[in-house]
Amino acid sequence: MSSRSFEITILSAENLRTNKTSIKKNVFVKIQTDGNGEVRTTKVNGEGGSYPSWNEKVVMEVPLHARFITLEVNCKATMGIKSVGIAMIPVSDIVGGFVPQNQVQFLSYRLWDSKVNRNGVINISVRVKMPEISLLLPPAINGLPAQGVPVTGKSSNAVVTGIPINWF
Amino acid sequence: MGNCFSDVPGGRAAIGGTARGLLNAIDAPNDAVDNFLRSRGYHGLFSQIELSFSASGLRDRDFLSKSDPMMVLYTRGKHGALEEIGRTEVVLNSLDPKWITKHLIMYHFEVVQFLVFRVYDIDTQFHNLDVKMLKLEEQQFLGEATCALSEIIIKSDRSLALELRREDPIRSMHSQNCGKLLVHAEECVGSKTTVEMIFRCSDLENRDLFSKSDPFLIISKLVEGGTHIPICKTEVIKNDLSPQWKPVFLNIQQVGGKDNPLILECYNFNTNGKHDLIGKVQKSLAELEKLHASGQGETLFLPTGGGHNSHNKVLKSRVYLDKFSESVQYSFLDYLSAGFELNFMVAIDFTASNGNPRLPDSLHYIDPSGRPNAYQKAIVEVGEVLQFYDSDKRFPTWGFGARPIDGPVSHCFNLNGSSHYCEVEGIQGIMMAYTSALLNVSLAGPTLFGPVISNAALIASQSVATGARKYFVLLIITDGVVTDLQETKDALVKASDLPLSILIVGVGGADFKEMEILDADKGERLESSFGRVASRDIVQFVPFRDVQSGEISVVQALLAELPTQFLSYMRNRNIQPTL
Numbered sequence: 052m053s054s055r056s057f058e059i060t061i062l063s064a065e066n067l068r069t070n071k072t073s074i075k076k077n078v079f080v081k082i083q084t085d086g087n088g089e090v091r092t093t094k095v096n097g098e099g100g101s102y103p104s105w106n107e108k109v110v111m112e113v114p115l116h117a118r119f120i121t122l123e124v125n126c127k128a129t130m131g132i133k134s135v136g137i138a139m140i141p142v143s144d145i146v147g148g149f150v151p152q153n154q155v156q157f158l159s160y161r162l163w164d165s166k167v168n169r170n171g172v173i174n175i176s177v178r179v180k181m182p183e184i185s186l187l188l189p190p191a192i193n194g195l196p197a198q199g200v201p202v203t204g205k206s207s208n209a210v211v212t213g214i215p216i217n218w219f
Numbered sequence: 220m221g222n223c224f225s226d227v228p229g230g231r232a233a234i235g236g237t238a239r240g241l242l243n244a245i246d247a248p249n250d251a252v253d254n255f256l257r258s259r260g261y262h263g264l265f266s267q268i269e270l271s272f273s274a275s276g277l278r279d280r281d282f283l284s285k286s287d288p289m290m291v292l293y294t295r296g297k298h299g300a301l302e303e304i305g306r307t308e309v310v311l312n313s314l315d316p317k318w319i320t321k322h323l324i325m326y327h328f329e330v331v332q333f334l335v336f337r338v339y340d341i342d343t344q345f346h347n348l349d350v351k352m353l354k355l356e357e358q359q360f361l362g363e364a365t366c367a368l369s370e371i372i373i374k375s376d377r378s379l380a381l382e383l384r385r386e387d388p389i390r391s392m393h394s395q396n397c398g399k400l401l402v403h404a405e406e407c408v409g410s411k412t413t414v415e416m417i418f419r420c421s422d423l424e425n426r427d428l429f430s431k432s433d434p435f436l437i438i439s440k441l442v443e444g445g446t447h448i449p450i451c452k453t454e455v456i457k458n459d460l461s462p463q464w465k466p467v468f469l470n471i472q473q474v475g476g477k478d479n480p481l482i483l484e485c486y487n488f489n490t491n492g493k494h495d496l497i498g499k500v501q502k503s504l505a506e507l508e509k510l511h512a513s514g515q516g517e518t519l520f521l522p523t524g525g526g527h528n529s530h531n532k533v534l535k536s537r538v539y540l541d542k543f544s545e546s547v548q549y550s551f552l553d554y555l556s557a558g559f560e561l562n563f564m565v566a567i568d569f570t571a572s573n574g575n576p577r578l579p580d581s582l583h584y585i586d587p588s589g590r591p592n593a594y595q596k597a598i599v600e601v602g603e604v605l606q607f608y609d610s611d612k613r614f615p616t617w618g619f620g621a622r623p624i625d626g627p628v629s630h631c632f633n634l635n636g637s638s639h640y641c642e643v644e645g646i647q648g649i650m651m652a653y654t655s656a657l658l659n660v661s662l663a664g665p666t667l668f669g670p671v672i673s674n675a676a677l678i679a680s681q682s683v684a685t686g687a688r689k690y691f692v693l694l695i696i697t698d699g700v701v702t703d704l705q706e707t708k709d710a711l712v713k714a715s716d717l718p719l720s721i722l723i724v725g726v727g728g729a730d731f732k733e734m735e736i737l738d739a740d741k742g743e744r745l746e747s748s749f750g751r752v753a754s755r756d757i758v759q760f761v762p763f764r765d766v767q768s769g770e771i772s773v774v775q776a777l778l779a780e781l782p783t784q785f786l787s788y789m790r791n792r793n794i795q796p797t798l
Contacts, residue, residue, distance in 0.1 A: 144751060149680035149717055156716050157791055159744070159752040172744065172752050 054112045056180035063104035066171040077127040078103045086117030136162030136170040230311030231455035234319045251778045267407040268326045273317040276398035285312045286340040295333035306350045309341045312492025332368040362397030371404040376444040378403045412471045417542035419463040426487040431458045433488040455488040477504045511543035551782035557796035560610040566671040568697035570620035571662040593726040602646040615641040621660035628663045630670040665702035669710045676714040690718040699729040715753035720784045725762045734760040
């Protein structure tokens with residue numbers, strides 16, 4: 052396994068500006084990681100102005116050696132696409148922080164424009180998608196008691212295939 | 220002379236009833252305070268009052284158009300200092316504004332509460348800007364009025380008209396009359412049900428000359444005495460005779476009940492502030508629900524003629540409801556009664572800035588006569604309020620900024636002296652651990668909050684990992700001079716995604732400016748040195764000297780933000796208080 056799946060939801064951005072005036076419309080976000088060439092973009096937000104919201108979920112494969120996920124807020128104008136601001140999110144914020152894996156984390160980052168001035172904030176939520184196998188572990192996440200399905204088969208002579216929990 | 224131009228895009232925005240306002244319901248009644256006071260037998264001596272405002276005959280300060288008024292509400296404190304409670308929205312080009320933003324205020328039966336109202340003409344561009352960010356000194360002052368809250372309450376229709384005045388520097392003897400302000404008070408009955416509605420209109424009349432109408436809706440409720448008070452306004456849709464507006468969220472409490480009549484008015488937006496009515500209809504929420512179920516439209520009418528012989532002209536225009544759904548917004552107490560636990564943690568400042576504990580002027584001085592010092596007072600008074608909401612009354616308790624015997628300076632040590640566990644039993648336990656720790660450590664420095672916050676965050680994250688339904692509150696009692704402001708911010712930003720709030724209580728007379736920075740109420744969000752921004756406000760700062768023992772205001776000051784912070788965590792994650 053050389054990569055992890057991140058489920059990134061681009062929620063919204065706040066207080067975006069270009070040349071000190073607030074942005075009218077047509078803002079979208081480009082999501083990249085430094086480990087591979089994968090690029091994702093959100094839909095263009097038509098009306099949100101300086102406070103656009105997308106609520107768009109993207110799933111990205113992030114290589115284990117990747118250090119950053121880069122979010123770039125762009126504005127589509129008549130003159131072409133213009134970069135509004137960039138946020139570099141250290142992968143360590145997502146996998147190495149206080150919050151246990153597989154939990155949704157709500158993160159906000161400062162955006163910096165091309166002249167390295169502060170330009171608004173972007174809000175996202177991230178969940179590291181765990182490999183299928185580990186989901187077989189008791190679901191203690193929601194605080195509910197683990198509910199197992201009782202083995203009812205009386206004549207069950209078949210071999211049970213499974214992976215010991217300690218195997219990982 | 221002011222700016223001649225009004226901010227038209229700002230005037231087109233929706234006010235009240237938007238989804239954003241619903242989620243960060245700062246103005247929602249604080250049920251944590253309510254519940255605590257009831258438990259202490261203060262029943263009926265206080266209530267939450269909702270104030271709504273309108274004005275007439277304001278001075279015109281703009282050159283080519285009319286003033287764009289905004290009202291700021293203050294309370295006058297004990298020493299005459301004004302404290303801002305809130306601001307209304309800016310009404311575009313109007314000398315007789317009816318503001319939609321309401322303000323909640325706690326009415327204390329036993330205290331005279333003076334209110335000060337100031338009206339400003341807003342010249343700056345306020346579109347896309349929080350009204351809280353407007354600098355009042357740059358705006359034009361239109362007038363001021365004062366009254367006691369009880370004066371409004373005792374009126375039979377609960378409305379009080381006040382003369383707005385403005386001190387004239389030249390003719391200082393006379394204060395000019397600058398119009399009237401009407402304040403209406405209503406007692407809040409908390410309701411958790413919120414209705415989401417999407418309105419659509421068809422065949423609206425055309426009122427603009429060169430283009431189509433620019434319609435928006437105003438929803439008002441009828442109150443005793445026949446007046447109606449606007450509760451929300453949709454955004455303006457340009458050039459559309461069959462508009463569909465963004466969802467409108469109304470709380471049943473705002474409306475006053477499902478059968479209370481509401482007035483829906485559709486206006487054509489005009490930049491000069493004279494919006495023309497293009498149709499209205501009166502319906503209660505229950506009737507609106509039926510309207511949605513039937514899928515039929517309701518015909519709008521237009522009142523024609525004035526006085527008694529007014530009759531309504533029925534129009535071709537119709538209003539439809541594309542969505543009507545009720546949802547329950549759970550309150551803080553709902554979560555607690557469903558088994559969510561609050562857990563308090565305590566951290567006490569043992570830095571040298573508190574003064575030598577053997578000298579009487581030290582904040583840590585233990586008086587042989589038994590008179591409590593500043594820290595003991597804070598522990599008892601704050602603890603008493605907070606432990607009411609703690610489920611097991613066991614508190615992890617730490618000290619910071621001191622040197623334990625023969626050790627280096629520690630920025631987070633267990634107050635009970637144990638090296639394994641940090642919990643103590645009850646307020647008494649904290650007090651005992653505190654006095655024994657004072658004897659066993661020597662005060663040092665610097666004042667670092669980072670380690671304590673990280674420790675608390677670790678406990679909170681472990682609880683998330685095991686799936687416990689817990690929310691943590693770290694109480695830091697300090698004399699206020701923090702050395703590691705940036706590290707503290709970093710720790711706070713990192714912890715902002717956890718079920719954790721931090722309540723900082725400042726003792727002594729130090730300058731608490733830095734603490735106010737940490738408490739992100741003033742609009743700016745905390746930012747870490749790595750560019751991460753706090754996803755929500757988790758800090759509340761309360762200077763203890765402002766808090767008078769035994770008064771209701773202590774409870775209010777301490778519990779002011781906790782329910783909102785708690786709810787913002789739960790609602791962000793869609794956690795429901797299921798039993």
